[in-house]
Structure formats: C-alpha cells, structure tokens
Amino acid sequence: MKTIFSFFCLVLAITQAQVQAQTPPVLDTVGQALQRGLKYYILPEGNTTGGGITLVDRNNSCPLYVGQDEEATLFPVTFLPFNVAENIVRESHDFIVSFSALTTCVQSTAWRIGDSDPETGRRFILTGGVPAFFRIDRNGSSYNLGWCPSISCPNCRPRCGVAAQVQVQAQAPPVLDTVGQALQRGLQYYILPEGNTTGGGITLVDRSNSCPLYVGQDEEATLFPVTFLPFNVAENIVRESDDFIVSFSALTICVLSTAWRIGDSDPETGRRFILTGGVPAFFRIDRNGSSYNLGWCPSISCPLCRPRCGVAGILNENGERLLALDGPAIPVVFQRA
Numbered sequence: 001m002k003t004i005f006s007f008f009c010l011v012l013a014i015t016q017a018q019v020q021a022q023t024p025p026v027l028d029t030v031g032q033a034l035q036r037g038l039k040y041y042i043l044p045e046g047n048t049t050g051g052g053i054t055l056v057d058r059n060n061s062c063p064l065y066v067g068q069d070e071e072a073t074l075f076p077v078t079f080l081p082f083n084v085a086e087n088i089v090r091e092s093h094d095f096i097v098s099f100s101a102l103t104t105c106v107q108s109t110a111w112r113i114g115d116s117d118p119e120t121g122r123r124f125i126l127t128g129g130v131p132a133f134f135r136i137d138r139n140g141s142s143y144n145l146g147w148c149p150s151i152s153c154p155n156c157r158p159r160c161g162v163a164a165q166v167q168v169q170a171q172a173p174p175v176l177d178t179v180g181q182a183l184q185r186g187l188q189y190y191i192l193p194e195g196n197t198t199g200g201g202i203t204l205v206d207r208s209n210s211c212p213l214y215v216g217q218d219e220e221a222t223l224f225p226v227t228f229l230p231f232n233v234a235e236n237i238v239r240e241s242d243d244f245i246v247s248f249s250a251l252t253i254c255v256l257s258t259a260w261r262i263g264d265s266d267p268e269t270g271r272r273f274i275l276t277g278g279v280p281a282f283f284r285i286d287r288n289g290s291s292y293n294l295g296w297c298p299s300i301s302c303p304l305c306r307p308r309c310g311v312a313g314i315l316n317e318n319g320e321r322l323l324a325l326d327g328p329a330i331p332v333v334f335q336r337a
Helices: none
Strands: 011-014 041-044 053-056 065-068 077-081 095-099 111-116 123-127 135-139 142-147 161-169 189-193 202-205 214-217 226-230 244-248 260-265 272-276 283-288 291-296 310-317 320-325 332-336
Touching: 041 053, 095 111, 135 161, 189 202, 189 226, 202 320, 244 260, 244 283, 272 310, 291 320
Parallel strands: none
Antiparallel strands: 011 123, 011 161, 041 161, 053 065, 065 123, 077 095, 111 123, 135 142, 142 161, 189 332, 202 214, 214 272, 214 320, 226 244, 260 272, 272 320, 283 291, 291 310, 291 332, 310 320
C-alpha cells in the first residue's frame, strides 16, 4: 500500500502591496540581516506544526513543489536580490529564492508561480522553469512571504499575493572535522571514509598512466590533503550545503591545477567521474548522520543554473577506485593534516 504523507503546498491569496523606496533589512532569528548567497531555513512562526518550508513531491513526478512535510528533509534556501548592487535582503524588495538541495529533477530549485487550484483558485508555488521574483514583508515579530514584482517589473500589473507567515533561521552550520572544529578556508585536511575501513583516503589517482589525474582511493598511493575555498569571499569557514572549490595540496608531474572538476561519464554506468585540471567546479558537503556526503550542485555560485546534481561515491574500474557522481554515496570525515 502506498502511503501519502500529510503536507500542505504554499498557495497565494490575493492581497495588495506597496513598495517603499528604502526599507529596512529582513532579519533572521538572531537579529542579523539576510545576506545574498547565504543559506537560511524558512520556518513557520513558532514552528509548531507542519515543519519548515521545503521541497514537496506533490504527485511523484517533477517539478517539485514548495510546502511543508515533517517527514522530508528540510532544505535551506538562498536569496538573490533583484538589485545586483544589494548584498542584503530588504523588506518589500524583489528577490529570487532557491532551495540549496540535490534533487532527482534536472531542473532549477528556484521558486516560481504555478497553476491555480481548480477548487479554490489559489496559485501554487513550485520549482523549475523561469524563476519568479518574490518579496518579504514585515508582519509583527515575523514576516509574510509574497509575490508582487513591483521593482523587477515596474510597469506590470500583477495579481499580487501572500503565501505564509514565517521567520527566517540563520545560515547553515559549519562542517566539522574529526575533533569538532569548523573547516577553515585554506587549511589542509585529509578526506577519509567514515570508519576508514576500506580503500584508504581520498587522493590523486593515475587512472590511465597519463594526465589529468583523477580523484579516488588508492591504499598504496600517497594520501594528499585538500584545501577548501568557499564561494562566498567573505566566508572563512566551510558551511554545510555551501559551494566551494576543493584542491589537493600536492606537487604532481602534470602541469595542471589540482582543483576538482566534473569529467566525462562512464560509458557503462553513466556515472560522472571527478578529476583534476581544467576549470574547477564548485562542490558542496551535506550532513549524513555522524559523517558527511560530498556532492556537486552549484546553487549559490550559479543560482539560475539547472545542474544535474549528484553525490559522490566510489566506482570500481579495472581495480581502480575512482570518485564519481550519480551512485551510492561514500560517507566521509575530515581530519586536519
């Protein structure tokens, strides 16, 4: 028997709104202004029922909707203000909002306005397609999420609406090393499988006796440490689900960068290899119980992209253990070098 979990989808009710020329910043739960590109959780005021705002599989197909599901993963969001010179989110100002999430849908996680419910006439909010510009308005000690693109489209006459009364929780927690310290920009760390019971740590692998070098496991090779470069230039620690460049701290015979990137797909499995050299890719780290998953889903560095996101695991190829996307994840931990 198939069980459908209880949830509600965010819908829009008709309202009127005015945009002020200069408005105060939207504040998170600790009183700090919401920042462009940082991650936040959107929670109902009081957070007493239904859980936070997250991705909802409405009908077992794509696209995914925006709503509440207490049994689903709570994904953070990022905000991209319409004003490119603005680094904070202001009340009643237009922005694009996207989930920072790995999904099976090959679509953007940016929010947009969907079709109307045939019974109530209320409009659903979903992901994928062309992003819409949303806004946040003060409602006492919390805020209302709404849609009324007055700044991004000053000559439009939209049927404006509000979605929910919410509060915004501060950015995602830092990734911790094996002694509980936050991973720092520029410091060196070893990436080890959880328990470190098989295959050795993540290092450079010579896949075909030629350059470029691949990323994988080799118990007989030198274990090289890596460094992390967060996409947010003002951030000195690595946070969960945030974009970063990762590079091996190593001298190699290849006259190439040791930064990681996404390579070609394995012809048999379709899984994409991770290798070095060329243009670096932005990777991410997501919590997996007491350890972490490495993944690729450039949501902050490219908020309007529609990447085919994936988590990293091991692909065995002729005795070589190579790191690749699109398969079972390998849980890892980070040890200071």
